[in-house]
Amino acid sequence: MKVIIGHFGHEANTFAENKTSYEEFIGRGILIGEESVQKSEGTAVYLGGIIRACREENIEIIPTCAYTCAAPTLTEECVNKMLEHILPVVEKHKDEIDGICMALHGAGVSEEHDDLETYVLTRLRQIVGNTMPITVCLDLHGNITEEMTQLANGLFGIRKYPHTDKEAAGYLAMKTLARMMKEKIQVETAVERLPMLVPISTGMTANPPFPEMEAYFEAYTKQEGLIYASFFHGFPYADVPGSGASVVVVAEKGKDVKKAARQLAEFVWERRHYFNVHVLSPTEAMDLAEQEVAPGYIVINEMSDNPGGGCPGDGTHLLREMLNRNLPGSIFGYMVDPIAVEEIFQKKPGDTISFSLGGRHEKIFGEPIAIQNANIISQSLGNYIYTSPNLRGAAGKLGKCARIKVGNVEIIIGSVRNQTFDDLPFAVTGADLREYRYVGLKSTQHFRGFFGDAACRIISTDPPGLNSGDLSVFDFQKIPRPIYPLDENVVF
Known part of the structure; x- marks a missing residue:
């Protein structure tokens, strides 16, 4: 069996005045083709986990590229050049692969696309069709949209901040894809979006309420027989319609993933006061x-x-x-x-x-x-x-x-x-x-x-x-309103 893998991650700060060119975006050095496998295998990154799962499952890897960067809004030229490392490979091998496992981010924005992940997944689907299994690993700060859940079979985010579990997220995404490819299981994903922005300054997952939330999510996942469930903090510095916190649930077809996501989101919402900010000069x-x-x-x-x-x-x-x-x-x-x-x-x-x-x-x-x-x-x-x-x-x-x-x-x-x-x-x-x-x-x-x-x-x-961390200083134009903590009497 064969799978295409790759990493194209962008976390957008849309309040920055400048736009990010391709040359600026890849300034730390992009990995292309086989080099992305050689330099990622055995490391604590998404592709490290994806590759480890492929080795265990004896699945042949067809690599594309590996690069991620937080930056101001990408130029469309930058997006197109990044996709030139991915889409031609998919086009060339579309008739021989059994699935695709991509690492994206969840908070990508370009000049023409407020939801970059949906755009990338749409371009992939245009090549491989709607039946090819695709799983995606994402950042905890992803602004997850309904469109993403419709284009990918499974969305798997990291749970910790600092992000010490990237390898684990990549591994789970690829192991789930392997089951879809080999066992022909069908997987569904649901997202429940919360009317809430979480400043990154309050998001360290070693602090309350995160240990309690992690334990609750873990117990709920086991009790309900889910594959995955997690809280995405979102990225409030991307002023886009999809910005905000959410809960994502992945399970085999037949489970009520929408109900599960809603119940878990209600648990998070009850603890929203923990995300209020006190800052030092x-x-x-x-x-x-x-x-x-x-x-x-x-x-x-x-x-x-x-x-x-x-x-x-x-x-x-x-x-x-x-x-x-x-x-x-x-x-x-x-x-x-x-x-x-x-x-x-x-x-x-x-x-x-x-x-x-x-x-x-x-x-x-x-x-x-x-x-x-x-x-x-x-x-x-x-x-x-x-x-x-x-x-x-x-x-x-x-x-x-x-x-x-x-x-x-x-x-x-x-x-x-x-x-x-x-x-x-x-x-x-x-x-x-x-x-x-x-x-x-x-x-x-x-x-x-x-x-x-x-x-x-x-x-x-x-x-x-x-x-x-003080979100009131930003001139938001596109985010959904009302939203906590910017507005009063927000209802979920």
Whole structure:
């Protein structure tokens, strides 16, 4: 038996002013064809789980591509170029394959498509028809629509944030597809959408109410004989009609999947107050950091400029506060500013340099910082292999990067937009975090997969930005209304 696999993931921040070209989108390096199998097998990503299931089931793999990125709205040219890696392969092998297993995201948006996943699945169905079994694994932040459930036989999302279970989601999606291919079981999927937006700042699944919800969903799934059931938080920074939280249920035909999804969604709705937000400014966060007495280093994470949520990564709010305090043992990792990096690479380690850093995108992220007489400590090409449980074994990339020192504060500046998952963005520039006290970084929750055990304390700050936990600051135009927590007296 043969199956086509691939990964085309996009999480859209539609509030960003710019659009994302193909070249910008694939800046961290797309994997094409067989390379996507070679570099994904054995790793903690979706394709790692899909490939593991294929090996177990002795199913031949026909690969397409593998790439995912959170970014502003994609240009249509970008979408078309990504599909050029997928659709011709499907067309070529459509008469010999037995199924398709794709990793998408669930919150993709392009210039012409508010629901990118539905568009991709529609294009696949146009080639293989309506009877070919297709399963899809998705991000917990997917904005799941009814159209997706009609085009794919099974939708399987990750359950944890930080996303440490991508491999498991890919594995379940492929194992279910294998049963459809071999045992000819019929699978149905239902979605129950909730009138609710969940800020990513409140979505860490180790915190209440998520452990209780996970236990309830697991017991319900077992009791009702379902294949899969989960709560999708949705991605509120995609201002589209499909934005919002939902519950998805997958089961063999004959089960009342719509009833199950509704009952589970009611359980979630009763706990909506847990998703209300309290935020700290950079000043408040640094005050708490200075008061901490436990040994080790303290992580101060800037949630609202998270490149993993489609933000530029060059916001200056937290870094400016750290520079103003000038505390010994301070390091920030990292700022995304390829223009600044090129200036630094015109010199060498040991030299001093003055330049403008950050603040090159939306004004909400803060003004540029005038760096004066900084010492260049090191320069690097910024390539590494993740140790974070989110992406263990996968390749990471900062691009050309440098570490500089301004007073007591060291700053890592990279060329490729990404959030900080582990200590490797620091290590590639020669920085050992055990030698520091105050560690600033840009990420909302994923960094906790590594730093939750490594840091003595984590303090989150939420200055103005396009991933802010305060959703009232956004000018929503397309989302369904009324919706919690923006509106009063919302009924479900």
